[in-house]
Every structure is written in structure tokens, then in C-alpha cells.
Amino acid sequence: MEMKDICSYLELVAIDGVDLGEVIEKMPVSEYMRLSKEGYSFNSLKRGKINNYPFLDGTDLYSWVGKDTEGLVNSIYDKINELKIRYPHVSESKKYRWNVRVNNIRKRIFLLLKHVQG
Numbered sequence: 001m002e003m004k005d006i007c008s009y010l011e012l013v014a015i016d017g018v019d020l021g022e023v024i025e026k027m028p029v030s031e032y033m034r035l036s037k038e039g040y041s042f043n044s045l046k047r048g049k050i051n052n053y054p055f056l057d058g059t060d061l062y063s064w065v066g067k068d069t070e071g072l073v074n075s076i077y078d079k080i081n082e083l084k085i086r087y088p089h090v091s092e093s094k095k096y097r098w099n100v101r102v103n104n105i106r107k108r109i110f111l112l113l114k115h116v117q118g
Contacts, residue, residue, distance in 0.1 A: 002031040006080065007109050013102045020098050024087050032077050042070035046116045053114065060104070061111050072112050079105045 009027050012018040035042075050072065052065045064072060083101060090096060 002028045003076075003109060003112075007106065010102050010106050010109075014099060014106060020083070020087055020102065021091055024084055027080055027084070029077060029080060029084075032073075042073040043068050045069050045073070046118075050111070050115050056111075059107075061107055064108075064111060069112070069115060072108060072115070076105060076108045076112065079108070 006027050009023040012023055013020050046069045049066045049068060050064050056062045056065060079101070083098075083105075086096065087098065091098070
């Protein structure tokens with residue numbers, strides 16, 4: 001459910017044009033943090049490596065082929081955490097392309113969903 005909520009907030013930014021600042025603090029990460037502290041293996045969501053799906057060819061996601069589920073989940077939450085830390089302080093900086101960052105997280109979430117669903 002947490003990942004679904006995050007995806008909804010990211011879509012508000014990417015598709016509906018809502019300012020990232022309006023939703024960034026609403027993006028939940030508490031369940032991920034709790035599970036991480038308890039030592040939960042996110043590989044149990046889907047055992048095995050990420051497949052070489054045809055839609056990955058020539059994309060920045062191709063580097064995820066052969067990596068595990070836990071690495072992808074951690075990467076998604078690392079990127080969300082980075083947004084939560086940086087955006088409030090440097091939201092006006094032109095060197096950060098916030099919509100690109102939001103879309104990159106969304107793409108990783110979609111890859112995770114494809115991987116987990118098989």
C-alpha cells in the first residue's frame with residue numbers, strides 16, 4: 001500500500017502538474033523503514049534476478065537487469081529519501097530537474113511491479 005501511495009503522489013507531480021513541495025512530505029516511507037529495521041528481506045517479494053525485459057533495451061533501467069529485488073526496492077526508497085532531504089532546501093535551483101527525478105522513481109516502481117508480477 002505504501003508503494004501505491006507513493007506512486008499516486010509521484011503521478012500528481014508528473015502527470016497533473018502538482019508542485020513537488022505540496023506532496024513530498026506526504027509520501028510515506030514508515031513501513032519501508034520499519035521493515036528495514038526488522039531485517040526484512042525485500043527479495044522475498046520476488047526471488048530471482050530482474051529479467052531482461054524487451055522494454056528495458058536502450059533505457060537507463062537496463063542496468064537493473066540481473067540485479068535483485070531488494071536492491072531495486074532500496075534504490076526506490078533511497079531516491080525518495082533524497083527528494084525529501086534536498087527539495088525543501090534547493091527547490092529553486094536550476095541544476096536539479098525535479099520532474100526528471102520524479103519520473104525516474106516512477107520508472108523504477110513500474111520495473112519493480114513488472115518484476116514482482118512476473
